[in-house]
Amino acid sequence: xxxxxxxxxxxxxxxxxxxxxxxxxxxxxxxxxxxxxxxxxxxxxxxxxxxxxxxxxxxxxxxxxxxxxxxxxxxxxxxxxxxxxxxxxxxxxxxxxxxxxxxxxxxxxxxxxxxxxxxxxxxxxxxxxxxxxxxxxxxxxxxxxxxxxxxxxx
Amino acid sequence: xxxxxxxxxxxxxxxxxxxxxxxxxxxxxxxxxxxxxxxxxxxxxxxxxxxxxxxxxxxxxxxxxxxxxxxxxxxxxxxxxxxxxxxxxxxxxxxxxxxxxxxxxxxxxxxxxxxxxxxxxxxxxx
Numbered sequence: 001x002x003x004x005x006x007x008x009x010x011x012x013x014x015x016x017x018x019x020x021x022x023x024x025x026x027x028x029x030x031x032x033x034x035x036x037x038x039x040x041x042x043x044x045x046x047x048x049x050x051x052x053x054x055x056x057x058x059x060x061x062x063x064x065x066x067x068x069x070x071x072x073x074x075x076x077x078x079x080x081x082x083x084x085x086x087x088x089x090x091x092x093x094x095x096x097x098x099x100x101x102x103x104x105x106x107x108x109x110x111x112x113x114x115x116x117x118x119x120x121x122x123x124x125x126x127x128x129x130x131x132x133x134x135x136x137x138x139x140x141x142x143x144x145x146x147x148x149x150x151x152x153x154x
Numbered sequence: 155x156x157x158x159x160x161x162x163x164x165x166x167x168x169x170x171x172x173x174x175x176x177x178x179x180x181x182x183x184x185x186x187x188x189x190x191x192x193x194x195x196x197x198x199x200x201x202x203x204x205x206x207x208x209x210x211x212x213x214x215x216x217x218x219x220x221x222x223x224x225x226x227x228x229x230x231x232x233x234x235x236x237x238x239x240x241x242x243x244x245x246x247x248x249x250x251x252x253x254x255x256x257x258x259x260x261x262x263x264x265x266x267x268x269x270x271x272x273x274x275x276x277x278x279x280x
Contacts, residue, residue, distance in 0.1 A: 100273045104229035111226070115212075148225040152277050 019072040024079035029061035029092070036060070037094035047143050051091070054119050054130040058085030061092035066126075081123075099151060106148035110141040184219050189268050196244050196255045228273050235269035238262050 033039040038048050057063050058081055069078050089105055097105060112118035114137070119130040132140070183190040193216060200210035203217035214230050222230065237243040239262060244255050257265070 100228055100232050100270075100277065103225050103277070104232040107223075107225035107229040111229075145223075145225060152225070152228075 016072075022072055023070070023075055026065065027061060027063040027079075027082050027086075028065075031062070032092060032095075035093045035095040037091040040095045041147060043143060043147070047140060050132065050136055050140060054127075054132055056091060057127070058082050058120075058123070059089050059091050061086075061090065081120075099154065102151050103148045106144040106151070110144045113137045113141055185216075186268070189265065192257070192261050192265060196257055196261075199252070199255070200244075200248070224276060224279070228276050231269040231273040231276070235266045238265050 031039070038051065042048070043051070063078075063082055065078075068074055089108070094102065094105065113132070119127075119132070124131045185193060198216060199205060200207050201214050201216050203211070203215060205211055214234070219227070234243075238257060241262075244252075244257070249256050
């Protein structure tokens with residue numbers, strides 16, 4: 001191996017090590033029973049489990065981080081996804097939503113599953129537990145629509 | 155002869171009467187007139203059947219408003235109020251080519267107020 005190539009490799013490794021010094025804040029907040037949708041509505045256990053496993057990593061204030069999430073630049077990539085996901089819908093703040101927004105969130109939740117836009121393909125690639133079967137997806141949709149109508153009558 | 159004239163007149167009147175049910179009459183909009191005017195001018199280019207962007211039509215197609223289920227209508231009303239109040243819609247790129255579609259402050263308020271009232275109404279309808 002030429003000296004030049006060696007130097008290049010060393011430089012690359014040095015940069016990677018340096019990158020590790022910069023880590024985004026972790027998305028882990030203490031549970032909030034007033035805000036968390038699963039605490040506010042308390043759906044059947046099966047439904048709650050599915051939502052927690054398939055959605056909460058990006059759509060709540062408590063991400064279940066995998067080991068590689070501590071490695072830059074992967075950590076930045078994950079952080080960006082979580083930030084965007086929470087902006088779109090944050091299950092941890094469901095309780096604080098206006099009535100109409102609760103109904104909207106539940107309706108959109110069903111539509112995203114139905115259209116197959118959620119969970120994200122890239123997420124399901126790594127997270128087997130997020131690969132919802134058609135029955136699971138249908139059950140979630142049915143549940144959220146029922147819940148939306150319930151909120152409407154409140 | 156007199157009988158024939160009466161018959162002719164009667165047919166004529168009947169004919170005129172049916173004109174009021176003309177097939178060409180534009181279908182009544184599901185939205186109030188003043189809202190319909192704003193939507194038509196600023197939103198329908200992309201959010202009405204016949205528009206070219208699938209993405210825009212998937213987000214909302216005003217031509218199919220009545221086919222959306224109740225909860226979806228409430229979701230969409232919330233979204234509409236939000237995007238117009240945050241100046242996200244109509245998008246800047248579209249406005250470059252069609253500056254007239256830009257919503258005035260009063261139109262934004264008008265739309266946002268309407269989405270809230272309509273949403274309230276729908277929530278009570280059930």
